[in-house]
Amino acid sequence: MVKGKVWKYGNNINTDIIAPPESIELSVKDAAAWSMRNVDPVFAGAYKSGDIFVAEHNLGSGSSRETAPLMLRELGVRVLVAMDYARIFYRNCINVGMIPVECPETNKIRKGDIIEVDFAEGKIFNETTGETYLCNKIPPHIVGIMEHGGLIPYLMAEKIGKKQIH
């Protein structure tokens, strides 16, 4: 469960917006300052660890660039909430240890709201408006990866470790 202040965006926040072309040649640490610049120049400088990144449809569409979730993670994003995600971005978030929550009602969430995301129960409570929204349950095999903190620790425990034993 996490509680935090909402940064709210709309549909189709694509990977070129999250990780603009000019930023990709930089290290993730340096590139993070460019994140979202073309739609919200304030975001990268003002996002605080513990805030929650909320968007509507098709979050992370476009490129497979993992620099997109990595730049957000560098700025302190741990939990994302969107109506739906582009599939590569969704997997990338999980693989690097972030939690992408699917909630069909993010259109009711506004910038600055304080929300509490209970991803185990699949519920979001909006403290500012008093509303509760249901989220999609995260599939069990993905929960397995999340519980290890991402794909690499998961593979080390579940695949590579086992290979070495046999």
Added chain:
Amino acid sequence: MGMTVSEKILAHASGRECVQAGEIIWAKVDCAMMDDLLGPRVEIADNLETMGVPVWDPEKVVIISDHYTPPANIKQANIVKYTRDWAAANGIRNYYEFAGPCHQVMMDKGHVLPGTLVVGTDSHSTTYGALCSFGTGIGSTEMSGVLATGEIWLKVPASINIRWDGKLRDGVMAKDISLKTIKAIGHSGATYKTMEYRGETIRGLNMDERMCLTNMAVETGAKAGLIEYDEVTAAYLKENFNITGDFSRFNADADAVYSGTFTFDAETLAPQIACPHEVDNVFDIDDIDRVRVDQVYLGSCTGGRYYDLKMAADLLRGKTVAPGIRVLVSPASRDIYNRCMREGILETLAEAGCTILCSTCGACLGVHSGNIGDNEVCVATTNRNFLGRMGSKSSGVYLASPLTAAASAITGYITDPRDFLKGA
């Protein structure tokens, strides 16, 4: 119950007789492709060190430095150098640079075969579906897992049946089919799914045109875009690689189940334009206002193949590009560059006033060789027109076919190529 192409390839990759949409499988990867932009330098090298394992099979790995070649600055040069050195240090013999955008190089060099599972660190890895290969894009951490284990978990996707019948009219190309399909499906309409293209029109397309369709499948959110094995596939494999096997076992069964079917009529298709800043913001060319153009870009893994440049050259032959605009041509691979050079296609384009660039991803994603400035407009044969994609956030990218790009180069505004074919 019958299987779709996706189900057949993924059943094969997971060592099973049969799989069904919705199942989670662990699949063996036949080929893993990395580029310079998102390859070893982004997490992958570090992750492999953390895991303490070598690359599972260096012969199944291909690395292609294409986004930052030629490098525009020291940072890009060092990324290419890092990629090259990492490939050598890890025994990857299939390393290419300055050979062109990765997907075309993968096809040119025979790294893609029907029925295989190919993953790449670039989202347009869906291109390989033109050869009936399940090609899909993955992130860098995902790739680290593939390199360590040779496997990847996948949810077997449901498939959308895309049917095109009828013959394309003169002046209309595969890119127009691609854009029209994306408009109908929407830019997230195929998320978690696969698009399977079939029908009389698709069977009539050559391999260059087919790749234009499957390349852009990801623009609907699709996991893969697939075209069944047929005579065109067989002839391509024979001619280029002397491969003669029959791969029709990967074609869909007659009773395969689809999550939806879309049917289209090629006879009535007009040239299409995707307006800024979304790929599904598509219009018939007659339905858009006059748009003045600053730059025309003919190139990329979507629209810089031999057939694309040949068609553009046929339209531009003996004409000159409009004053005050620049027209950049980047053939989709060195092999295509050389063929176009031998056949006089580059000469025709250059004499019309086009600038011939080397084979690179550069301008398509706004990292070098043709970025656009504030408020400028580019007509491009590429695959994305996102905000700021090719340069300034106030610029606009219009996606079009090579013929529409060529016609627009002549007039200086977005132009229907059929205007130049009438009475010709």
